[in-house]
Amino acid sequence: MSNIKIKSKNLDVFYGDKQALFDVNLDLNEKEVTALIGPSGCGKSTFIRCINRMNDVIDICKVTGNIEMDGMDINDKNLDVVALREKVGMVFQKPNPFPKSIYDNISYGPKIHGKGETKSELDEIVENSLRKSALWEEVKDRLDEPGTSLSGGQQQRLCIARAISVNPEVILMDEPCSALDPIATAKIEELIDELKKTYTIVIVTHSMAQAVRVSQKTGFFHLGKLIEVGKTEKIFKNPDNKMTQDYITGRFG
């Protein structure tokens, strides 16, 4: 049994008057892939956005309850959000490379955190990040080209490289393959398998098959509530809850 990296307790999230998450208690294990499944609007994305405080960007969003990483209270008002996000990287649904060169897309994060003072250090970070995201061989000769010139799958791997570049401990992935074709998806899944050796990964997905392929632990959300959580194998073969059963067999959702 691996260590618990992130622990949420009685987590509630409100958007204005509307409650988006109800009393979520979920533990994420270190160096494991946790998949979050559930129908659209069930709060999966809201949950992972609590982990790196991305909900701060939304004015009307209010988070109560407790969420901890390595015993550190993430919701603490005095917490340095910049330092938190350095430790918790994120990959979004749609590839969103900056309108900069491939090189600058990767070096952006390290520069902001004051890593890689010399050009050679930066070069090394860029190369390592691109290698880890399995993009190096494809782009090593054209690092000066804009990141937006890459294909969709490559763009998404570039975004993963960007997240890796600041050397985080956790990577959050919000439906990272929903805008990609099956081949690009397969590459990303392969990559996730590789990355979990180093990082704790949380992935939101609509594809049951993907959850089975990449994750060790799965949580099922419905209408803002965490209905069931457990080992992926158990959730998909023999869920305790009737609703989970119905969802994974495609009876609703």
Add this chain to the structure above:
Amino acid sequence: MNIVLIFLISIFSISLFFYGKSKTKTISIKDNIKLNALPKFYGYYLVLWCSIPALVFLLVWSLFEPTIIKSIIIETAANQGAVFNDKNEANLIYEKIKAIHLGTYFGDIDSILKESALAYAKFINLFTNSKVVLIFGIIIASVVYSLKKIRNNNKARDDVEVILKGLLFVSSLIAILTTLGIIFSLLFESIKFFSVINIFDYLFGTNWSPQRAFVRDASSITAAEYEELKDAFGFIPLIAGTSFIAFIAMLVAVPVGLFSGIYMAEYASTKVRRVSKPIIEILAGIPTVVYGFFAALTVGPFFRQVGENLGLTVSSESALAAGLIMGIMIIPYVSSLSDDVINSVPQSLRDGSYAVGATKSETIKQVVIPAALPGIIGSVLLAVSRAIGETMIVVMAAGLAANLTINPLESTTTITTQIVMILVGDQEFDSPKTQSAFALGLTLFIATLVLNYIAQRAVKKYREKYD
């Protein structure tokens, strides 16, 4: 008379609308047939048929009637022995005849004029009567034709669509033709100017003093006289002054406008935005003449006072005062355009930047602004072309003498100011001085056209990237 006619045509058309509507309804009920269009379309159909041919005829008639009557009257006057040597004298006699007819002529009236005035009255009468008769003829013919069509249950809907499309087309045609007309009139007058003054002397001359060409007939300038005129129309001081004042204006407008745009788009809460955006836009609603006297009466003298206290010579019509006020005038354009482009940078880019731990200002500086840059450049260029074309502020607050200077405390002049100065008061239309205004106008037009084109290209390129 024309107003009465238009009124009658309108009344007639409106009543036909109701007639056509109810008529087709009764036909469809009585004969139990399915109409090809809603009854109201038959109403529209009648209205259009009743009004458009008659109105078009009226318009064409009114355009040509005066010229035809004039040529007829001048001819009859000539037949009766009136003497005139050229077109101008003929025109004069025609105006006299008209004045006698209206009873506003107080000179001597000889028999020729008297006879002609009677003939004029006769023709006016004849033309008016035939106009009325023809218009009613046209209305009756077109109404009969369209009523017949309606009885045959035609596809009124399609016809109405076609006619409406035609109307809209004509409207846009008018806009385009007017623009073309203005461009060509600029072009032809400029060609006249450049046939006297060499275009290179104009473009590269460093001295602007058009009053030297006063009362010289352009058609008979000798080589010696041209030597003197050659350096009276140098464009360089004007474009230098224009660019200089525009540059000062941009120094004010770009930073302030851009920063306020960034604040509005990125930092301001909805509440602040709702209040402050309209306030900034009020700046755009202040008439430029108000800015003008503010610059001339308040800011200019203030700068001179401050300058005196510091021991500097400051002209009370300094480029600085004009440029500063112009810059303030332009702030809302830069601010609201850059607010728009910054707002349309996708949120996902900001999220991506926040997610690697960037702060808000880092995100704005390194991700949002670079992404919005083409649009921002476009908005700045649009502002520049406004600054170049701005007239009222510089007429009031900048100087009149064309100094070639880069000292913002001295007075300079601009293209627009000079155009105003040249065309104010009595003009000789064949003097190169007057014609030079058209050349200036053309140059200004080309400059702003190029700027606007580049700006729109930049903005468009930016839009394509994110849409």
